[in-house]
Amino acid sequence: MIHFDDLLTPKALSSNLSVTGKKQLFLKLGEMAALAYGLNAGAVSERLTERERLGSTGFGGGIAIPHAKMEGIDKVRGLVVLLDQPIGFDAVDNSPVDVIFALLSPLDSGAEHLKTLARVSRYLRNDSQITRLRGVGSDEALFALLSGNEARDAA
Secondary structure (H helix, E strand, O other), X not given: OOOOOXXXXXXXXXXXXXXXXXXXXXXXHHHHXXXXXXXXXXXXXXXXXXXXXXXXXXXXXXXXXXXXXXXOOOOOEEEEEEEEEEEOOOOOOOOXXXXXXXXXXXXXXXXXXXXXXXXXXXXXXXXXHHHHHHHOOOHHHHHHHHHOOHHHHHO
8 A cells, every 4th residue: 555644744635626737726725835834935835846747647537746946845745625616737638637746855866756757646646546536535544545544533
């Protein structure tokens, strides 16, 4: 079972975010990264936007993994957002996106960045995981699912 308790904090999640497009999404992810990890909100938003200009990080099925390397971060960190309404993302299958798992990595994190991207991608390619993600009703339930604490919490 893949867990992300090493990447996420409860403040790095939103289970019902409303945005109108990528620009607003990246601004919101910047705000979340500032709250969760003490990063500069504008810098996070800029790095994600710059990376997205190289090519869409929407990989199909309503899912995107925007990612960026940046200064001022100690290890790979994640942000997870479920949108209340899907937005256009120029994804490979042209589907609008409603599940976003953003990754922020230190500038020198070559292998770690790629390994984490692969781990997130593996998780998000699992249809039953995506169904469970889309079905969460709260930020707490989303964190429990992603951190692997849901079984323990249910006991």
